[in-house]
Amino acid sequence: MQPDAPPLPEIDFATARAMLEWQIELGADEAMLDAPLNRYELPVPVPAKAVAAPAAAEEAPLPASAPVHAVDPVAVAETLAAGAQDLAELAAAMAAFEHCELKRGARNFVFADGNPHARVLILGEAPGREEDLEGRPFVGPAGQLLDRMLAAIGLSRTAPDPAAAVYITNVLPWRPPGNREPEPAEIAMFRPFIARHIELVDPEIVVLMGNPACMAALGQRGILRLRGHWAEAFGCPALPMAHPAHLLRNPAAKREAWADLLALRARLDG
Numbered sequence: 162m163q164p165d166a167p168p169l170p171e172i173d174f175a176t177a178r179a180m181l182e183w184q185i186e187l188g189a190d191e192a193m194l195d196a197p198l199n200r201y202e203l204p205v206p207v208p209a210k211a212v213a214a215p216a217a218a219e220e221a222p223l224p225a226s227a228p229v230h231a232v233d234p235v236a237v238a239e240t241l242a243a244g245a246q247d248l249a250e251l252a253a254a255m256a257a258f259e260h261c262e263l264k265r266g267a268r269n270f271v272f273a274d275g276n277p278h279a280r281v282l283i284l285g286e287a288p289g290r291e292e293d294l295e296g297r298p299f300v301g302p303a304g305q306l307l308d309r310m311l312a313a314i315g316l317s318r319t320a321p322d323p324a325a326a327v328y329i330t331n332v333l334p335w336r337p338p339g340n341r342e343p344e345p346a347e348i349a350m351f352r353p354f355i356a357r358h359i360e361l362v363d364p365e366i367v368v369l370m371g372n373p374a375c376m377a378a379l380g381q382r383g384i385l386r387l388r389g390h391w392a393e394a395f396g397c398p399a400l401p402m403a404h405p406a407h408l409l410r411n412p413a414a415k416r417e418a419w420a421d422l423l424a425l426r427a428r429l430d431g
C-alpha cells in the first residue's frame with residue numbers, strides 16, 4: 162500500500178471473504194497490482210495511426226458531428242488481416258489491433274501453438290488463466306485433456322511430421338475476464354483474422370472446439386447438436402466437437418467425443 166494512503170477500515174473475516182467472493186463473481190479473479198489504480202483518471206490512449214482505420218477512410222474528412230471513435234473494428238480487422246503475408250505478420254497485426262477492450266485486461270497475447278504445416282487446425286475459444294499467463298493456447302487443464310485426446314488418435318502439437326501434427330489457435334487472442342464466453346461483437350471483429358489465419362496455414366481439416374468456434378466459423382451455436390457432423394468452414398472440411406472444458410465438467414460426454422475423434426482419424430486416413 163502507498164505510505165500516504167488512508168488506513169483501511171477494520172473488517173471481520175466473514176465480511177472480507179464475502180467481498181472477495183463478490184469480486185470473483187464479477188470476474189475480478191486476480192490481483193494485478195499491489196495498490197488500487199483508478200483507471201478513470203488515466204489519460205485516454207491515442208489509437209496507433211497504423212491501426213486506426215483503413216487508409217482511404219482515414220484520409221476522408223469526418224463531418225463535424227461525427228463521433229470521434231466512428232471506426233468499424235470489423236473493417237479495420239479485414240484490412241489488417243488482408244495485409245498479412247505470413248503468420249508472423251498476422252500475429253503482429255493482431256497484437257497491434259486496438260479495438261478490442263480485452264487487450265487492456267490481458268497479460269499476454271495468445272496467438273497459436275503447434276506445427277503450422279499440420280494437416281489439422283484446431284480452433285478453440287479464448288485463452289484462460291494459464292494461457293494468459295504463459296502466452297500459449299491450451300496449456301491449462303482443458304489443454305492437457307486436449308493433448309491426451311489428440312494422442313489417442315496419433316496426433317500431437319509437438320510432432321515435426323505434418324501428418325501427425327496439429328496447429329492450435331483460438332477465436333480470441335486475449336483472455337476474457339473471468340473466462341466468460343466471447344461476445345458476438347468480439348467474435349465478429351476477430352473473424353477476419355481467423356479467416357486469414359486458416360488461409361495462411363491451409364490445413365486439410367479444421368476442428369471447431371465448442372460454441373464460439375462454431376459461431377465464428379459456421380455462424381451457428383448449439384455444439385451438442387452440431388458435434389460430429391462434418392461442415393465446411395473457411396473453405397475447409399470442418400468438424401465441430403465438444404470443447405475439452407465441457408468434457409471436464411461432463412465426463413459422460415467423453416463417449417461422443419471419442420466417436421468424433423475416430424471420425425477425424427478416419428477422414429485423415431481415408
Ligand code: URA
Binds near residue numbers: 289298331370
Ligand atoms: N480453452 C480454449 O478454448 N482455448 C485455450 O487456449 C484454453 C482453453
